[in-house]
Structure formats: structure tokens, C-alpha cells
Amino acid sequence: MSSRKGNLHVYNTLSGKKEIFEPINEGLVGLYVCGPTVYSNVHLGNCRSFISFDVVARYLRFIDYKVRYVRNITDVGHLVDDADQGEDKISKKARLEQLEPMEIVQEYTIDFHKVLEQFNNIPPNIEPTATGHIIEQIELVQRIIENGFAYETNGSVYFDVEKYNETHPYGELSGRKIEDLISNTRELDGQSEKHAPLDFALWKNASDEHLMKWPSPWGLGFPGWHVECSAMSTKYLGEQFDIHGGGMDLKFPHHECEIAQGTSASGLSPVKYWLHGNMLTLDGKKMSKSTGNSILPEELFSGDNTFMEKAFDPMVVRFFMMQAHYRSTLDFTSEALVAAEKGYNKLMEALSLLEKLEVSSESSLDVNELINSFYTAMDDDFNAPILVAHLFDAVKFINSINDKKATISKEDLFSLKAAMFGFVNIVLGIKNVESGSDNKLSPVMDLVLDLRQEARANKDWGTSDKIRNGLAAAGIVVKDSKEGSSWK
């Protein structure tokens, strides 16, 4: 499997094209993904991003890389819009609810973990918090000042963008030119402290009413908007690491600033491959909490929402997301979810059928070629939708074998089982939702189906159909085949 490593190509936002993936240290991958700000429940759009990068981490490991996956928890609020007078988002909510800021942080961190677990995401190896790395952030700011790329004003420290731009291209990630940025700058609070409107805060002086603040060489304050990711990625992955992921909406200014901070601190561009996931849309518009155009995972799983006509299992939602490429927007509609649910069930059916197939001396299809297509799909910038398409090729093949219209050899069945399990469960992270087949129900069902079978043998269709319809009403589907009846 390790021979697969050289084939992976990833789309690097920095270069604007697909590049062959070659880690800085052979066999090892440093992966950093921007985590959530824990001042409210994560919505589905946030989840998509974390699920996308979960698949990235999973596939890298699947092809035998040792991955250190770091994803931060932003528990220091970032500045909000002008109306909030630069007030910290987390402390604002804390005062509104008469709670300690860390109480809020705790509540939503737990929620975040719970939701991602429902989506079957694998936790990152390190999940550092911003408040736990204030010292590292201060040290980073100091280094940037020492290198001449930042200055202090009234207890706040700002990054000197124009100075940086003299030697490094500010805007290289998001494809912006500094002249355009300057001409488009809006008047924002605190601008009078800056030498130039484009400069951004590395450290902010805290007002008296500010709840979250720490001592620093520049007085009491709190870290600026972008330093935490730079400080923590450097600490755990080094001054230069392989992959940095995040949503498209973080490209500018957040990731642009991270590049500027990292480069001005160490002299090295911090990230080799920048990967950006696209937005989840609802009614064709970006899912966003602030516009009310969002849905919480819980609401989706319970069906308690105004957008969807029914409830959907987390695994169905995850499968739905896998049918779209991570760099494309994905529109969330009830109709599309229903379709995905059916496709998901079909895939799961085939997977369990794999355990019962009869083998032949030869295979009527090139199984190695089929399995190879799974790898090829994922090697092409984690193209999960293509992988899913090939998985359905396999589904068709499996069903045909079951119908005695195709054959598979013992060796090929072994390989196919391993590959299907590997790509569906391990790579895509999709597991089978157990449907009522618990210990107590099972013998009861055996008895019921046995009775029905007797009725059918007597051509007592009335009784037979009554049983089937009754079970259907209870959500249990009975399927008859030549070998007997089964249920789920």
C-alpha cells in the first residue's frame, strides 16, 4: 500500500493548481486545520469542513502516512463587527447570559465534540486551545516585532503589511494585490492606532470591561485575530509543515495573515500545501449563522427544522457530503438528502451481501482494476464523488453475483471485501446504521417470519400480507427471496 504514496495529487490554493503531494519529511504528514470558535453550536456548514478534512486525514493514513493532525479550538473570541465596538465575541455572550466565558467555551466545546462524533469524525491528534497558548502567542508577536514587521501603539501591536509587502507578496494566497486592498479598505474601529489601514492586530489592548485578558509586554490585553493558528501550528508541527486546511471563507484575511505572520517570524513560508473546502449552501446561499440561513446537526438528525421534510441519520448526511467534491459548493435540500439516503441504503445492502456471496473458480470482472479505480479517485485531490461512483460499480457487481449473473473467485472476493470495507468505512468514514437488529428483537422476528412462511406455504396470502404490512407499519421491511425471507 505504501507504493500508493507517490500518486496523490492535491489542489494547492497557493499555486492554484494540482500538485503531486510530497511531504517535507518522508512518510510523515503535518496537518493543521482551523477549528471552530466555541461561542455557539456548530452548524452543518462548519461540520462539512471538518468532515472534508477528516477524509483527508483518513486517506493519508490509509495510504500509510503517519499523520499528526492538529485542529485548534478558538476559545478567545475574535473581534466582531463595528457595531460591537471591538468587543470580544465570547465575553459579550458571557455577559448576556451571566456566565463565565470559560463556561460558554466548555459548553460549546462539548457540543462540538459530540456532533463530530455523531458524524464519525476521528478526533485530531492534538486539539490545542488559544487560551492555553497565550505565552506562545506573545512570543510570536515579539519575534515579529524584533524582525521589524510589527509596531506597538497604545498597548496594541499591529502587523506592518506594507513593510512586509516590500519583501514578500502579501495577498499571494487569495490572489489579491496590495494596491487593490488599500483602495478598498473600510473605516474600522482602531484604525487611528494603525500606521496604515491594511495593518492588522497581533495583540489588542483590553479595556476595563473586557473579561478575557492577559498580561503581556504591552500591558493587559488579548491576542489578535490570526496569531493563535500561527503560534500553535508552529509549536506542534514546526515552522514549516505540509498541509493547512480550512474553509474558503478563511482564505482572506485569516490564512493570508498566517502566511505573513509565519514568514515574518521565521523567514519561512509556513505551509507547503494550502487546502480549502467550499461552502455548504442552503437555498443556494452560504450557510451562515449570522444570516439565519443555517441548520444545526441536531435539528437535522431529529427532523426538528423548517428546511427538511424528515429526519436524517448522521451517516446519511455524511454520505451525501461525500457525493460532492470538497472544493465545490454543495446545496442542501430535502430532495437531495432523500436521494442520498436511498443510495446509502443500497451501498450498505451490498456491503452486507458481500459476506454471503458464493465464490466461483473465476471472476467475471477485473476486480483489481475496480479496486485500483478507488485509489485513483482519491489520489486525484481526494475526489470522493468519483470514488462513490466506483463503489456503486462494485455494488452492481456484488448484486449481480448474488443474482448469479456474475462470478467472483475466492481470492478476488477477499480483496474486494477488504477494499470495500477500507474505502467505505475507513476512508469515507461511513458505517452501517444498525437497524433494530438487537438481541431481543431478533428471535422474535425469526418466529414472526417463520409463521409467515407457513402461511405462504399454504398460499394464505391474506395472513402473509397482513404480517408484512404490519411490520412495514412498524418500520420493518420484509424481503422475500428464493432462499427465504429477511428483514431490516
Place this chain on the structure above:
RNA sequence: GGUCUCUUGGCCGAGUGGCUAGGCAGUGGUCUGCAAAACCAUCUACGGCGGUUCGAAUCCGCCAGAGACCUCCA
């Protein structure tokens, strides 16, 4: 206003110069006591106009529409 991206069949969604994407839905058939499932076959495409090319959904230009970023946001 600036920068960028997108527009694929009933729905979702891949593909980026010639070769079936796939899922769901539809239609016809096989199987079945009838269903369901499955299998086989089949239908509905590349926003509009022009250009490059032997050939374009795919490259170029213009037009229309949508979206993202420019401000915390995955």
C-alpha cells in the same frame, strides 16, 4: 464599488479538447402469489451568442444569471 468563482439532464452532482460518470426519480422488461429488493434495457444535459480547432460541456471573447471574499465566520 473592487477581486475571484460558478452556471451540466426532473433533482443532486462528477468530468475540462474526441471515449458510459455516479446516485435519486421516470419508462419498458426479467424475477415474485403480489410486493419490495435486485438484474437488464432505456429517456431527459452541458446558461446565451460568437470565435479557435478536423473536433468543445471542456480553450478564448462578449452577454445574462448566481455565489464567495473584501468585516467574526468552516
